[in-house]
Amino acid sequence: MSDAPAQMTYRQALAQALREEMERDESVFLMGEDIGHFDGAFKVTKGMLAEFGPTRVVDTPITEAGFTGLGIGAAMAGLRPVVEIMTVNFALVAMDQIVSNASKIHYMFGGQVPVPMVIRMPGGAGHQLSAQHSHSLEAMFTHVPGLKVVVPATPEDAKGLLKTAIRDDDPVIFLESEGLYGKKGPVGGDDHLIPFGQAVVRRPGRDCTVIAHSRMVWVALAAAETLAGQGVEVEVIDPRTFRPLDLNTLADSVRRTSRAVVVDEGWPECGIAAGVAAHLYEACFDWLDAPIGRVNSADVPMPYAKNLEQAAIPQPDDVVAAVLATMAREVPR
Amino acid sequence: MSTSPPAGPTPEEMRDMLRAMTLIRRFEERASEEYMAGRIGGFLHLAIGEEAAIVGTVSALRPDDPLTSTYREHGQALARGTDPRAIMAELLGRATGICGGRGGSMHLMDRERSFYGGYGIVGGSVPLALGLAWASHYRGDDRVSVTMFGEGAANQGVVSECFNMAGLWDLPIVFLILNNQYGMGTPVERAAAVEDFYPRATAYDIESWKVDGMDVLAVRAAISEAARLAREERRPACVELLAYRYKGHSMSDPDTVRDAAEKERWKARDPLVTFERVLLGEGIMDASAIAQMQAEVDQVVDDATEFAKGSPEVPVDQLADQVYAQPWNDDPRGSALVNP
CATH class of the missing domain: 3.40.50.970 (Thiamin diphosphate (ThDP)-binding fold, Pyr/PP domains)
Structure with a gap:
């Protein structure tokens, strides 16, 4: 074995x-x-x-x-x-x-x-x-x-x-x-249990904290790769559970990077990104150098047409843009 | 395999049944007074008039048969033997309440007595009872899950879903439709295409019938047979009990819509008076024994009320206790955060 x-x-x-x-x-x-x-x-x-x-x-x-x-x-x-x-x-x-x-x-x-x-x-x-x-x-x-x-x-x-x-x-x-x-x-093996309430750093970085979960982790990691090519190193953190929420790990990262973007496939109003951002404002206000960015699905019922659907859900480019916005940098197009 | 209690009660059981019915009546009358005095808050749904349905049902079951109810459930807890002190204290929102002041009138539970609770969403408790029956099916034990709900709840889709699964999987459950003829203030003929409810279960291959819910012996016999089917033949059953509640839907309903003559007609068949006559007629109790029992019950209700009034409030620092069986922090306000 x-x-x-x-x-x-x-x-x-x-x-x-x-x-x-x-x-x-x-x-x-x-x-x-x-x-x-x-x-x-x-x-x-x-x-x-x-x-x-x-x-x-x-x-x-x-x-x-x-x-x-x-x-x-x-x-x-x-x-x-x-x-x-x-x-x-x-x-x-x-x-x-x-x-x-x-x-x-x-x-x-x-x-x-x-x-x-x-x-x-x-x-x-x-x-x-x-x-x-x-x-x-x-x-x-x-x-x-x-x-x-x-x-x-x-x-x-x-x-x-x-x-x-x-x-x-x-x-x-x-x-x-x-x-x-x-x-x-x-x-892991049959004794590998992951406790609730422990976020995990998917990619370390110094410039901006990107918080993403489920499939959005992979979208965030793709964005991180693109940003690295531009000299921007983002830290991707996956909370893994929202109840309980490991705010400490998220906040520790944001206090180091002074910037944050929350990526969430749900809708923007009163959503996961909004809730996580609110916690981060309360925990890290004095450390933040920019408003926290949110990347959500568009505020519409999901359309069928492929191009519309892809436009509605968060893409790596949306994350790149949100990260650069926290750094007051132009989005290269 | 131990069986359901036999349908025909012994004289001692009949005395106990009358006492339980009297306790429910007197307890709820006192609860009504406490509500009017402002010591009980929220909703208070009284089952006065429905005592035969409650006691007839509980007396036909084994003490370990899981029982669930709607929010009109003080009587089920009393009939199961829950300490009246703990119930009244719960109604007054005190720390000594059976649910520590978290549930109130609508959400009593006494797990030790297999009373699995009163639920506030009409129809929503029925699948829970099905799950309790599933557990007996899964483990191969011989308990029977009994769920009491109103004819109003029978119109909720989830109740039909449960009839279907019970019939499909032959689960040991008794559906007990307590037809008190009003869904809150709406009479049954304005809410149901067919005024009999028991045929709905028949449609799902569940044996089902209707009995007089004002007659405690008739109720007991029917539930005994239903429980026997579930326990011994492993088949679900459904019983519709036709009854009447004397009071409005809850204490906040002044009950001005229902016809006074109709109420009087039903009160003429009062389940307590009727059953007292049976006991007197059969020489099981005489008038003085009944009066003595009533005085004892009044004493129990007085004691429960004094106990509740004298009980401490729930400490506010326990506000968030028991949100989770496995909590991750001890924040007294409750919090999604790990060690905030």
């Missing part, structure tokens, strides 16, 4: 986390639309119905509110459900269960019953799926106390954070990205 970590896709890393946790703990089961017989809409659960049987890999009717609520009730009874909502867009149908029940039950009943469950779902745009199938709803979930919100960008994080999520005693919103399932990278 080689000591080098295994290379695999984000999809395979998620599957490995599910398998390992199901083998480790009999109270873990999977539930969602098309996850068994059909192997999963994104094939994350491929083969698992045959491996674990229909009680632990449960194909549901198209009934997101109902089976999300079922998962909450099962968690109240001490099981550890991993509910897959086919995409984040359909979570809107289950929002009452997530917000009114999952997030509140532990608090509202005075701590009598925890809700140890994971709700996995991919989001994001970029595949011409138009307005109703392209949401990035991180901000909506992060708004809600009682939830934990996890946004892995790499195969290693997908696995390590999912294992942590499954073992966590609170409801965890686990937001995957449709654009990352094929992304390859090194992945």
Whole structure:
């Protein structure tokens, strides 16, 4: 056996986390639309119905509110459900269960019953799926106390954070990205758990801090490469979880660089970038040399036409421009 | 496999049932007074008139059968045996409340007694009950999940979703539709295309029927049979209980819309009076025994109220306690930040 970590896709890393946790703990089961017989809409659960049987890999009717609520009730009874909502867009149908029940039950009943469950779902745009199938709803979930919100960008994080999520005693919103399932990278072993609330520096730099999560990490890294060619060294930081948020790591970086840009595939108003920027203003105001930049999707429902869609979602050039704006430099065109 | 309690109660059980119904009635009358005095805030939904539905149901279950309810749930907690002190203290928002003052009237829970809570979003508690039933199915235990909700909730889509999954997977659950004939202030005929609700479950291959919800023995018999189906035959069941609440939707509803004659008609079938007559007629209790029981219940309610009034408020530095089972900081205001 080689000591080098295994290379695999984000999809395979998620599957490995599910398998390992199901083998480790009999109270873990999977539930969602098309996850068994059909192997999963994104094939994350491929083969698992045959491996674990229909009680632990449960194909549901198209009934997101109902089976999300079922998962909450099962968690109240001490099981550890991993509910897959086919995409984040359909979570809107289950929002009452997530917000009114999952997030509140532990608090509202005075701590009598925890809700140890994971709700996995991919989001994001970029595949011409138009307005109703392209949401990035991180901000909506992060708004809600009682939830934990996890946004892995790499195969290693997908696995390590999912294992942590499954073992966590609170409801965890686990937001995957449709654009990352094929992304390859090194992945840790079965004891490699990544704690919540620890941001990671994806690329060190001295001139400007760029904060990005999920697929936007890769957009930010592409921008960093371009900027390096212009002599600008940005530090790319991935918060990895928004509840909890590791503000300390973000703020330490911003105090060194004195500049920050937050990249977020969601909408700009009251969004993730807005919320992170507000924290940074409060924590780093005296260190800042420029207003914090925000790069978001355009403030429109996602259009279908390829050129319009690409114009609507954050591109590396948008990040480059936002970074240069914090440095009061012209955007080369 | 241990079974559900038999449908026909013993004399001792019948005395207990009358006492439980009386406790609910007197407790809620006192809660109403405390609300009028300004000591209970928020919403206060009273189940006065529905005591037979509550006690008949709880008495037909095993103590470890998970029970869920809507926000009109003081009676379920009392019937399950939750300390009336802890309930009244919760209503008054005190530290000694069953939920530490976090829930109030609408959100009582007593996990030790498998009462899994009162929920404020109409219909939203039903999938939780399905999940509790799923857990029994998953583990292969013989508990039966029972969920009480109103005919108003039956119009929510998620309830039909749950009928479907219960029927599809044969989950051990009893859906209990307490039809009190009004969804807040709207009479059932203005809200439902078909005024009977039990056939909705029948459509999902769930055995379902309707009984008189003002008759505690009829309720007990029906729920016993429903629980038997779920426990022994591993099949879901649904029972519609026709009942009537005497008070408005909540204390903030002056109840001026409902017809006075209609209210009097239903009060003439008061579940407590009717059941007292049964006990008297069968010689299980005499008038003095009933009066003594009522006096004891009043004493319990007095004691609970005094206890609640004398209990401390919740310390404000505990505001953010229990937002998470696994917190990441101890910020008393709550915070998404790690060690801010």
